[in-house]
Amino acid sequence: MQRIILIIIGWLAVALATLGVVLPLLPTTPFLLLAAWCFARSSPRFHHWLLYRSWFGSYLRYWQKYRAMPPGAKPKAIAVIVVTFAVSLYLVDLLWVRVLLLTILSGLLIFMWRIPVVDEKQQKP
Incomplete structure (x- = not known):
């Protein structure tokens, strides 16, 4: 049950992060970090997708490796x-x-x- 909740929260965070790209009052980065955290604990497949297939992946990989932006x-x-x-x-x-x-x-x-x-x-x- 916890796994399913984390997956749902992760996908909601991805959706909110995507909206945050164009909406000025909605932050993108915290939602991406939340999604990465949720997926890392619930679904290796979705975590891999977020890091290597999504539009945000390179930024997340840089953050995880260097704690900095590319x-x-x-x-x-x-x-x-x-x-x-x-x-x-x-x-x-x-x-x-x-x-x-x-x-x-x-x-x-x-x-x-x-x-x-x-x-x-x-x-x-």
């Missing part, structure tokens, strides 16, 4: 964050919601800026 991923992630928040700020008319979005954007950018990036020396065996 080269070039950070600027892309920051660009996506800024663009999605810019669209949200453009569409929202309420001042307090704009202030909230700008606060969240600031926090996300600070968080992203602090995540390390794998350099050339680390990647070599």
